[in-house]
Amino acid sequence: MSEEAHPTAPALRREPAIRRIRRADLVDAFAAGLRDFQAHPAFGLFFGGVYALGGVAILACAFLWDLVYLVYPLASGFVLIGPFVAVGLYEVSRMREQGQAPTLSAVFGAIWAQGGRELSWMAFVTIFLFIIWMYQVRLLIALFFGLHGMPAGTFPGVLFTTPEGLGFLAVGHAVGAVLALVTFSITVVSFPLLLDREVDFVTAMITSVRAVASNPAAMLGWALCVVLLLFVAALPAFLGLIVVLPVLGHTTWHLYRRVVG
Template identity: 40%
Template sequence: METTVQPQAAAMPVASDLTIGDLFRALGAGWRDYRTRPTCGLFFSGIFVAAGLFLFFVLDGRSDMAWLIPAAAGFPILAPFAAAGLYEVSRRIQSGEPIRWASILTAVRGRGDDQLPLMGVIAFVVFSFWVIIAHGIFGIFLGESGLGADWLETLGSGPGVAMLVVGSLIGGAMAFAFFSMTVISFPMLIDREVDFISATIVSVRFVRSNLAVMLFWAAMVAVSVFAAMIPLFLGLLVVLPVLGHATWHLYRRAVDPAI
């Protein structure tokens, strides 16, 4: 893997003319990459799905919906790190480099400078923080009553609806903030020798420069991921790889490869 040194990465120019058409072109390119190397996509998404199923059955076995619902809602926060190997696959397809498992698995560790693992740790911390906050919101609105056997009826009650509204607003704000920090930074850390702070700054600048389009992209990603999670996470075996590959192409649209 060639190394591109960027001493002033945080100040590099980013595209400010992103369009909805660019998003669908990125999705098309992501679908092509997935079909080119489906085993890679299934491998990385399979790990993510297995982790999701483990979390689901552990919490479901405890019959604690107050933890299960926030965990399920926040689990997609970990998806960008799970897709790190997919960015490397797309990079190699685009550059014509051979796709070898050893190289792809090594890329998941980053460039040996601990920047990508640090971002992974941050993703896990954000996920844990969200679960704790969501559990607190649950306690504020439903208190000691819990959801019980008729949890759908409870969620449809006044306090339940209020909890869902407040939780969705807070969760949505947290999710979009984290999305802004990672949508470009994760593939950049695979592609370039930069520190995670600089990569995060570039990612936030790109989202801010294309706010309306990136809000649309974030909403599309959120809807796709949540829909894919409904059948026991199995839809993620296709959705996660396609979105991961598409994110790589969106990164290429955001930052000039020649810089």
């Protein structure tokens, strides 16, 4: 029969290839990220400032509503949305990589162009994970302290000097570590990948998980560095995030370029 009678099926889109990386790649990516921040500090300080102000607003609401016992889990969970806030930083690094001079209109234009596309779905996934994070905290509080929670005034003493408080800390950190690892695995590569290529957000998440699974030592080492740097940066009322977030954001872009072929 003729070729027209049996049209060729569209070729399946190949999944992005994953490269193996080593500790030296992490060091090189961090150095490249630091250079990007030094070359265009205004962008980094802007996105870092927005992120820091968001953290301050969340904590202010917790104190205002007398929910002091949620300050630590809120601050910890707030880290989960960092990759979404850093999208503008990925664009700055991408433009520098292509030899272009980043401008305010170009960076925000690239972010605006993602509205309603796959990157928006990935942002929804991140926010959903933050909601799950807070729900599991409330569930653990109910399991260990009852449905009424704990009075704000007795919170420090109850948390560190009672069996219920110590159990809450142990289980809460264990569950939080698992959820944080899941979030890191599906976002570390997916956000820069969606900005860089035409792929769906499910493929981006799968690619991100594959990148972590193929480079467990290097990627988990990077995850530990991110956690430590963000923790230290958050201590002075989140103000350290103004500098730490842009460096981590730029570094994540260069790490993505080394991991995804």
